[in-house]
Amino acid sequence: MxxxxxxxxxxxxxxxxxxxxxxxECVELKKFWVKNFKSFRDVTLEFPxxxxxxxxxxxxxxxxxTEAFELLTSTVEWAMGKTTNPxxxxxxxxxxxxxxNENIPIILGLQLEYKNRxxxxxxxxxxxxxxxxxxxxxxxYEIYITGKGGRFQILKESLVAQGNGLDVSIDxxxxxxxxxxxxxxxxxxxxxxxxxxxxxxxxxxxxxxxKTIQEVRPLITLATHSMLLSIYRKNLDDLVEIVRGxxxxxxxxxxxxxxxxxxIIDNIAFYLSKTINMVQNFINSITVVKDIDxxxxxxxxxxxxxxxxxxxxxxxxxxxxxxxxxxxSESLVEALRYAFAGANDLRLGFSVTEDGRVFLKLVxxxxxxxxxxxTQRRP
Numbered sequence: 572m573x574x575x576x577x578x579x580x581x582x583x584x585x586x587x588x589x590x591x592x593x594x595x596e597c598v599e600l601k602k603f604w605v606k607n608f609k610s611f612r613d614v615t616l617e618f619p620x621x622x623x624x625x626x627x628x629x630x631x632x633x634x635x636x637t638e639a640f641e642l643l644t645s646t647v648e649w650a651m652g653k654t655t656n657p658x659x660x661x662x663x664x665x666x667x668x669x670x671x672n673e674n675i676p677i678i679l680g681l682q683l684e685y686k687n688r689x690x691x692x693x694x695x696x697x698x699x700x701x702x703x704x705x706x707x708x709x710x711x712y713e714i715y716i717t718g719k720g721g722r723f724q725i726l727k728e729s730l731v732a733q734g735n736g737l738d739v740s741i742d743x744x745x746x747x748x749x750x751x752x753x754x755x756x757x758x759x760x761x762x763x764x765x766x767x768x769x770x771x772x773x774x775x776x777x778x779x780x781x782k783t784i785q786e787v788r789p790l791i792t793l794a795t796h797s798m799l800l801s802i803y804r805k806n807l808d809d810l811v812e813i814v815r816g817x818x819x820x821x822x823x824x825x826x827x828x829x830x831x832x833x834x835i836i837d838n839i840a841f842y843l844s845k846t847i848n849m850v851q852n853f854i855n856s857i858t859v860v861k862d863i864d865x866x867x868x869x870x871x872x873x874x875x876x877x878x879x880x881x882x883x884x885x886x887x888x889x890x891x892x893x894x895x896x897x898x899x900s901e902s903l904v905e906a907l908r909y910a911f912a913g914a915n916d917l918r919l920g921f922s923v924t925e926d927g928r929v930f931l932k933l934v935x936x937x938x939x940x941x942x943x944x945x946t947q948r949r950p
Contacts, residue, residue, distance in 0.1 A: 606678035607669035664718025680713035708734030732846040799840035871928035
């Protein structure tokens with residue numbers, strides 16, 4: 572990112588999907604916002620297209636933007652116990668918080684959107700798509716962090732998932748989980764059941780108090796279906812009374828309401844767990860590439876499975892081989908046509924050396940190029 576005269580060019584790759592070949596068909600980053608970080612008091616960046624280029628003069632905040640993405644990924648890694656205080660790389664919280672004011676938090680947030688295509692949702696979930704609970708279309712995640720006094724802390728998290736008749740939100744500061752389920756979504760959940768209680772309005776609203784949820788573990792790591800189910804079931808008696816006040820049948824038994832609730836909370840827990848998983852996977856997959864190790868990228872490398880591109884791109888070839896499953900997509904070849912304008916025959920693929928290392932080989936109108944920049948022209 573940045574103008575051509577900058578010393579380093581930083582490339583943000585916000586891929587948030589396990590199968591990166593389909594990422595642009597599944598999850599899209601729509602917005603990213605930063606508050607109280609370095610020169611950013613309150614900045615929101617929109618991503619209206621597949622590729623977004625940020626251009627600015629020196630000191631305008633390009634590097635700070637890429638570092639905000641790095642801070643977000645480091646925060647999730649810290650929450651999962653994979654790294655130490657993320658602010659140590661900047662020599663302390665006071666070096667990066669707005670105007671060096673340690674009394675205010677840094678706030679990071681993003682909006683993701685799912686394209687509601689069932690074939691891609693099946694791939695993402697790695698489970699058969701069940702019609703009773705489709706995944707959310709829009710997801711919002713925001714986190715408040717501090718490093719005051721040298722101690723890294725997550726102060727607050729909020730998550731909102733919307734779409735397919737459900738609207739679910741968690742706010743760890745208020746300590747509540749709220750879910751609104753439309754009448755159409757309920758009818759879909761209870762398809763095949765003998766009866767469903769009639770609602771007084773067009774939706775059912777459920778609210779659960781989350782007692783010290785963040786003292787146990789951060790929200791972004793609460794991705795299991797069973798964990799979310801247990802939160803609801805601990806509040807089942809309170810939920811029975813909440814539901815009783817929203818249905819028309821005043822004589823319905825507590826047992827029937829509990830049965831009604833079990834189906835609903837199972838669907839909500841599934842919906843929410845997949846949302847948290849998707850946000851977590853997206854953040855974990857963000858890669859900021861800078862100071863590229865060109866020598867390493869040009870050299871044949873040992874073929875090992877690579878789950879993420881390294882910041883210097885030194886593992887680019889085995890990483891591409893991993894995500895492409897050994898074959899290069901036609902879209903990548905089409906992108907290369909801009910660099911080889913006028914080439915009639917353009918082919919790109921992987922080759923293996925005698926000792927088992929892998930490299931990229933490009934053939935353009937009979938001239939062969941490999942990742943070691945060796946060129947061989949057809950006689």
